[in-house]
Amino acid sequence: MIRWGIVGPGRIAHSFAKDLKLVEGGKLTGVASRSLERAQEFAKEYGAEHSFGSYEEMFESDEVDVLYIATPHTSHCELSIAAMEKGKHVLCEKPMGINLAEVEQMVDAAKKNKVFLMEALWSRFNPSILKVKEMVEKGDLGKIAYLNADFGFYALDRDAKHRLLNPDLAGGSLLDIGIYPIFLAYLILGKPETIMATSKFHSTGVEAQTAMIFDYPYAQAVLSSGLRSKISMKAEIAGSKGSAYLHERWHETQGYSVELNGELEEIDFPTKGIGYSHEIEEVHHCLNSGKLESTNWSLDNSLDLANLLNEVRKITGISFPGE
Template identity: 40%
Template sequence: MKKYNWAILGCGKIAKKFALELKGLPNANLYAAASRNLDNATSFASEFGFKKAYGSYNEMVKDPAIDVVYIATPHSHHLEHTLLCLNHKKAVLCEKAFAINSKEVLQMVKASKENNTFLMEAFWVRFRPKFKKVLDLIKIEDLGKLKMIKSDFNFLGDYNPENRLFNIDLGASSLLDIGIYPVFTSLVLLGKPTQIKAIPQFSPTGSEESIAVFLSYENGSTAVLNSSFKSDYKNDVELSFEKGFIKYDRFSKDPILLQTTTKNQQITFDAGPNLGYQYEAVHVMECLDKNLIESPILPLSTSIELISILDAIRKEAGIVFPNHD
């Protein structure tokens, strides 16, 4: 089994979750952590057992021992940091949202191809056992046509104008931060919509803090999607078919509810350890083993389609990022 030297670019909360589960993989070496502040990088490296700490991203990417970089900075900086890594021939797993808009994502994809270097959006739920089980149920159950998706992602965020949740300069938006999960679900299951309606609510900084999105499709199906930093309500998905429905909480290890005209049951699955960030890392290393530059499960074309839908929703809702759009 080939081992890969991983580096973490950006040492915030999501990086800590990822590093905690990365360290349990036998073919992943926790090699380097980088922050704009050396003390932060040193503290992070010490906490999780990384060999090296860098106080500069530019210095980190010049380390020839690094094989793959997990980018965990705000999505306002994903383009800059992804290009930095790819141009130094470092494989990249970049947090979602992949970037602010389609223009930026296309630059990232272009750099990946020009450098013949792996790139994937860190859409970790795609690789978790629960979502894979849901996809299996849709394939094997005689549920008929998928008629409607209802999906929510909400949490109560503490208002702070400088926080990434409310600072427009950091790409603040519930849509890009958490609404992307419901949009991704609709993309995987129904494809690209033909019509989009959106009702946003804005914070005092002008950032979008809540949004309701309504999607319709050429085949007559619909999706009702919500995200918000103002409510600690729920985070679940309801899939309504012609002959039944599937309901599940996106992140919990609770069973999946499946109901049809003939049965009503709770479907269990192999939940695995921790939250499940390790599954995307496993897949990245499998791709590197095969010398691939993109994932066959989450190809760059999916990320391009996803960001194009998010762009269309933002246009409908009037969500603008002055330093990017």
């Protein structure tokens, strides 16, 4: 039985804990927060035996094997490295770090301490996205020429100290949600030859909307993320023989459509639970096989993704205090 600990019992941690109950071979045994009371409340709700009033206490504990880092992304690097130095395996919520240098440090720490590390990019294990990727690789859609993926919602009405609007918390749309369209382009088409991008900024200084074109030898990917409006969140992958469409909201999609020979077929392909279960199953598979990284979302993949985010930031002028 793989014993999980959750670091940071926020909103996303609740979704993770619910899905963990659906996966065989693992259980939640520990919860850590800077507030012991908050950790105890979360632990009681999900049946965890141990509560910790500091992250360091759980890193030292013998009651957990692998930790899910669910804190804001400005603390991902520091907390993941501290956990790995105590011999804990780590599943770190995306983005793994706020820049390439942080991700490199985390990868180095995992290799040095001989522990498992994976970025919790749950969309990589979504059944519909896996199926569409398989169709692309088999050539069912022909030669891919175009990919479109967007992610946006309205968030400018939130408090200026909210993590999305706060530059000190590396706020903005790109790292929080822009990572998903970039991920899909990378998953389907690989690394682009060139990137074009432009951003709009909010009064707090964070980037609030970004449009990107990833250019490949044959294909183009048109991508966007934003906090200034709600946008349609479908994704399209189009080739010489046909197209595949990931249903809204595509990053957590419950199905897809395929258009071939003028006919459109819609396929329902629901996730198990909310969808975090699939990345949990991947972690279990890796740990039970003695693997220190996933072959489906490797450390090199996370480094590539961090590098692409860095490139977009350089082009658009997105920066954070203290970098």
